[in-house]
Amino acid sequence: KNKATNVYRDPVLGKELIEAILRQADIFQEKFGRKANLMEVCGTHTVSVSKAGLREVFRDKIELISGPGCPVCVTSHEDIDYMIELGKQQNVILCTFGDMMRVPGSDSSLAEEKANGHDIRVLYSPLEALDIAEENLDKKVIFLAVGFETTTPAIAATIDMAEQRGIENYYVFTAHKICPPVVKLLFQDPNLKVDGLLLPGHVAAIVGRKALDFIATEYHVPSSIAGFEPLDVLAGMFDILRMLNKGEAAVTNQYLRVVKEEGNIPAQEMLEKYFQATDSNWRGIGNIPGSGLELRDPYKKYDARTLFDIKVSATVKTKGCRCGEVLSGYIKPTECGHFGKSCTPVSPVGPCMVSYEGTCATYYKYERKV
Ligand code: SF4
Numbered sequence: 001k002n003k004a005t006n007v008y009r010d011p012v013l014g015k016e017l018i019e020a021i022l023r024q025a026d027i028f029q030e031k032f033g034r035k036a037n038l039m040e041v042c043g044t045h046t047v048s049v050s051k052a053g054l055r056e057v058f059r060d061k062i063e064l065i066s067g068p069g070c071p072v073c074v075t076s077h078e079d080i081d082y083m084i085e086l087g088k089q090q091n092v093i094l095c096t097f098g099d100m101m102r103v104p105g106s107d108s109s110l111a112e113e114k115a116n117g118h119d120i121r122v123l124y125s126p127l128e129a130l131d132i133a134e135e136n137l138d139k140k141v142i143f144l145a146v147g148f149e150t151t152t153p154a155i156a157a158t159i160d161m162a163e164q165r166g167i168e169n170y171y172v173f174t175a176h177k178i179c180p181p182v183v184k185l186l187f188q189d190p191n192l193k194v195d196g197l198l199l200p201g202h203v204a205a206i207v208g209r210k211a212l213d214f215i216a217t218e219y220h221v222p223s224s225i226a227g228f229e230p231l232d233v234l235a236g237m238f239d240i241l242r243m244l245n246k247g248e249a250a251v252t253n254q255y256l257r258v259v260k261e262e263g264n265i266p267a268q269e270m271l272e273k274y275f276q277a278t279d280s281n282w283r284g285i286g287n288i289p290g291s292g293l294e295l296r297d298p299y300k301k302y303d304a305r306t307l308f309d310i311k312v313s314a315t316v317k318t319k320g321c322r323c324g325e326v327l328s329g330y331i332k333p334t335e336c337g338h339f340g341k342s343c344t345p346v347s348p349v350g351p352c353m354v355s356y357e358g359t360c361a362t363y364y365k366y367e368r369k370v
Pocket of ligand 1: 320321322323324326333336337338339340343344348349350351352353354360
């Protein structure tokens, strides 16, 4: 067993923290006459919270709302359809991370197209795509770049290496998303009552704690950057509730072993060199200005969107999936009529049931009453 990880799962410390949080939750309830609403912005936290049974532990005192932080889930339906069309083109090897494979598009999925004989490959690292490109010079090798700040520097590194190695048949389809714009949008929504945010430690490891300070300074919402072990999450929750009860707002760092004030500077520089912010369409949320990434002009030759004349319909077939409302924190997966009936991880209707970090998949695995 990994002793280093076990430190952050210590049951005695966990019990003490839970009791301390419950005391803070009582104070909040006395003060405001309701439960505190905390949002875990990222899908990895959604999994951590459910896996540790924390939603159930705090059910009567704190509302833990899942947010829009699963990169596969927030990828727009149009982008999914575009990726599937890319996979169907002649002389293309389409490379992707595994959790994109079964995401349903309008009429198909990458897994179905692979079964139909198209060359679609699941990789563990985008760097593998460069080797595939060198081994298949007669093919266009496209990597589907989906993810938040955590994964974007690795994609930028593949462009960097393609430049160094003179690889001319490697391309990326960028559906990347940036975290801060969607957080800002959340605070403009009068229907969403969020008192505090649990912020993703892996995103903060890249961008740095300071980059998230705007949540406190501009919106006065207490927030905490947390890791993904149970004690990390609990420590973050305690910070948020304590600040709420004191009427304070700051962005605390409960992931000090990984997150620095300034973040990972070499990763930021790598990203900055190859990518620039652009508008991006989020599933169920819509277009958010400056929330995506596109290749800078000198590197447009790597952009898979320039390769083929692919048109996808803007009229999407959602088949009654309510992923958009789940991702925006309006409903819980269990409020969707498909949940656990016509939509399961084996037969998903929407992306939130496909991805390991998808809210619906997480609820199906850990929160379902059977
Ligand atoms: Fe979509 Fe299925 Fe989740 Fe309903 S349960 S919102 S259909 S993924």
